[in-house]
Amino acid sequence: MKYLKDNNYYTITLTNLYEYLMNNTPIPRKSVVITFDDGYDNNYTTMFPVLKKYKFKATIFVISSLIDVHSNMLTSKQLIEMDKYGVDIESHTAHHDNLKLISKDNQLKTLIQSKKYLEKTLNKKINFFAYPYGGYNKNAIEALKEAGYKMAFTTKNGWSSKKNGIFSLHRVWISASDSTKVFERKVSKPKKNIFESFSF
C-alpha cells in the first residue's frame, strides 16, 4: 500500500472499472482496483486500518453463509462499518461453491442467496462477483446475468481487459511473501505476470 501511495497510484472502485470497461468513462492512468477474496477477519483487523491510513478504496468478495457464523471470518457489524467507510463488499457465493462443478440450478441458488443476504445486510445493490477457485463455465456466466450481476472476476493472472469478457476478467495475484521488487513488477509490467498463474 505504501508503494502504491509513494508511486502515485490511484485506487478506483469496481463501479469505476465497470464504467471504464463498458462506457469508456475515463479513469486516471495509474489506476488500480484492490480486491480481497473470502472475507477473513484480518481484512478488518489488519487491512482496514492500512486502507484508512492511505485513504485507499478496496473491494472484499465475501462468502455470505460464513458471516456471523465462522470465527475467522468477518461479522456483519464489521462489514457494515467497512461498507459505510467505502470498502466495497461484493459476492463470492454463499458457500464458496466451485461453480464449474455444480448444476446451473445450484449455481443460481448460491448466487441469489449470497446476493440477497448482502443486499439486505448492507442495504445496497450487489453487482459484482469473484469465482471461488476461479471456477466458471458458460452456465455460470448465464446464471450470473440471470441473478442480476454485472461483472465477475476469475483467478486467471493478468490485468483486467474487456477482451477477456466482462464476466471473466483477470486479476493480478499478490502474495503476502512478494518482495517490493516483485510487487512493483506485478503492478507495472502486465506481460511479465503470465507465467505466475496460480490455483488453489
Ligand SMILES: [Zn+2]
Ligand atoms: Zn475464495
